[in-house]
Amino acid sequence: MKDVTFGQYYPAESVIHRLDARAKIIFSLLYMIGIFFVASYTMYLAVFIFLVSVVALAKIPLKLLFKSVKAILFILFFTAIINVLFYKQGNVLVEWWIIRITDEGINFAIKMMLRLSLLVMGTSLLTFTTTPTALTDAIESLLKPLTYIKVPVHDLAIIMSIALRFIPGLIEETDKIMMAQKARGANLDTGNFVQKIKAMLPVLIPLFVSAFRRADELADALDSRCYNASPNRTKMKVLKYEWRDLVALIIVVALFVAILLDKYLIGGEGIFVGIDRLIAQLISGMVGR
Amino acid sequence: MSIVVKNLSFTYGTGTAYQKKALDDINLVINEGDFVGIVGHTGSGKSTFIQHLNGLIKPQEGEVQVFDILLTNAKKPKPDLRRLRGSVGMVFQYPEYQLFEESVYKDVAFGPKNLGLNDEEIKERVKEAIELVGLDYEKVKDRAPFELSGGQKRRVAIAGIIAMRPKVLILDEPSAGLDPYGKEQILSLITRLKKDVCPTIVVISHDIDEITRFASRIVVFNESKIAYDIPMEELFEKEEELTAMGLDIPTAVKIKNDLAKKGIGLQGQIVNENDLEKAIINAYNSKRVDKNAIDDNPGDGGEEV
Structure with missing residues (x-):
């Protein structure tokens, strides 16, 4: 249970950790949009170097970042294979029945894989460097304008932060209950799919019971302190933009602009046009033979 | 010897930001018939330690031998975990x-079923276990466990472990969160179990007054190591050291020490209320005898005990 890396906070003292959470959300959005405009291998390399430098700045082990990609490995290969098999344009290398493999198809599939892994690595960077509380505060602050059209932003933020706050507790609880049932001889690891599901019942039922109990207790605790989600509540930690957020913004925007320039001005061939062509030719050459 | 632990070490989250050494070179022998009390501050490693004893945690370094089953970090041979969990019963904190x-x-039948027993045997064990924990078998057997009271639920949970007929029973804070009446019932249940069913018992507790009432031996954990494993009377002379570890000495020992400071020495080993009570009665009686003997010398203190 403790191996879940996606969406987990990694505590460290770094510039990236200290960036304003709202800024980091905006950067992540920019990065996500940017990734979809990356056209050349050179630019992928550039984005990757950018990502690795941010990780180094954040003092997060690279291993952790790759672990988050491992989680989507299956999706990665699945989309790649589908793309290779059914992409229609480009020079045909192999054709058989409804399957047609083209050089452009292979190129497209590789780029898709790079895109998805960069996407996951970049977004997990946000949760690695931002505490869940800071994240919900930031989301609340960013969604504030919606209160004018009567969206209960504050309630949503509270619900989200409570849900996030429950996750570590529930993971711990699951571990404990699994231990307790194992001590009673429960066999949780072996057997086929149906047997495994059945074997999880002694864990799931107590887990649900305890989740409801916790929720109930929390609701009582909130009620007894007269909590209501009024919009005029003040915060203990007020979010404030600093100079470093501005610097970071400039860097991210620069990357974004570079991606767009590469795609629309240089035509997706990369700054070092030769290298990109070479890679593409190499791939088609290898498969073509 | 029931359980032999040699050079056991364990670290949580190796290689992550949360790395923490929970056990550091633990050596301990638990003999058959021992009633071991394990005390220690939160995070001293005692829970991690007991989880090793029935194979819930695989040793990282060192070894644990439980009867004839040897647990090490080696992949092979695979220890017979089912048999191990049948012979070492583990009652976790808040077992309900x-x-x-x-x-x-x-x-209650869940454990015995997992051991692979037949229906007849299971039924016999369930009935016996439910009666052992002091519940009326006919009355409770068809009720939903969730509609019982807190103390009853806990006793049902303990029955679920006892029905596996373990040779060693390990309990983690068995009386935590119960009212005084429920506490008393659980404690007398444990003493009864020790006498009738399961001769070797290990109990984790942070209430030193409670644990000294029945434990025959106290092991003190501190900062991932065993700090003390010495006779109780010697142990409680180390009040300062224990306080530094966030632990207390029994109230009975405190009273004995306070009396000693006032010049009233009590005889015999005193680690709990019962000992203290007896010692005080003895002292009082012998004083009376003394006084009767030398009645014409009233100036020798005149303590009222």
Whole structure:
């Protein structure tokens, strides 16, 4: 249970950790949009170097970042294979029945894989460097304008932060209950799919019971302190933009602009046009033979 | 010897930001018939330690031998975990949170069923276990465990472990969160179990007054190591050291020490209330005898004990 890396906070003292959470959300959005405009291998390399430098700045082990990609490995290969098999344009290398493999198809599939892994690595960077509380505060602050059209932003933020706050507790609880049932001889690891599901019942039922109990207790605790989600509540930690957020913004925007320039001005061939062509030719050459 | 632990070490989250050494070179022998009390501050490693004793945690370094089953970090040979868990019963903190079946009978039968026993044997064991924990078998067997009271739920959970007929029983804070009446019942249940069913018992507790009432031996954990494993009377002379570890000495010992400071020495080993009570009665009686003997010398203190 403790191996879940996606969406987990990694505590460290770094510039990236200290960036304003709202800024980091905006950067992540920019990065996500940017990734979809990356056209050349050179630019992928550039984005990757950018990502690795941010990780180094954040003092997060690279291993952790790759672990988050491992989680989507299956999706990665699945989309790649589908793309290779059914992409229609480009020079045909192999054709058989409804399957047609083209050089452009292979190129497209590789780029898709790079895109998805960069996407996951970049977004997990946000949760690695931002505490869940800071994240919900930031989301609340960013969604504030919606209160004018009567969206209960504050309630949503509270619900989200409570849900996030429950996750570590529930993971711990699951571990404990699994231990307790194992001590009673429960066999949780072996057997086929149906047997495994059945074997999880002694864990799931107590887990649900305890989740409801916790929720109930929390609701009582909130009620007894007269909590209501009024919009005029003040915060203990007020979010404030600093100079470093501005610097970071400039860097991210620069990357974004570079991606767009590469795609629309240089035509997706990369700054070092030769290298990109070479890679593409190499791939088609290898498969073509 | 029931359990032999040699050079056991364990670290949580190796290689992550949360790395923490929980056990550091632990050596301990638990003999058959021992009633071991384990005390220690939160995070001293005692829970991690007991989880090693029935194979819930695989040793990282060192070894644990439970009867003829040897646990090490080696991949092969695979220890017979089912047999191990049958011979070492583990009652976790708040065991009532592990209840899940629709009836008390089914829940208590969960352990024996996992041991692969036949229905007849299971039924016999369930009945015996429920009666042992002091519940009325006919009355509770078809009730849902969730509608019982807190103390009853806990007793059902303990019955679920006892029904596996372990040779060693390990309990983690068995009386935590119960009212004084429930506490008393659980404690007398444990003493009864020790006498009738399971001769070797290990109990984790942070209430030193409670644990000294029945434990024959106290092991003190501090900062991932065993700090003390010495006779109780010697142990409680180390009040300062224990306080530094966030632990207390029994009230009975405190009273004995306070009396000693006032010049009243009590005889015999005193680690709990019962000892203290007896010692005081003895002292009082002998004083009376003394006084009767030398009645014409009233100036020798005149303590009222």
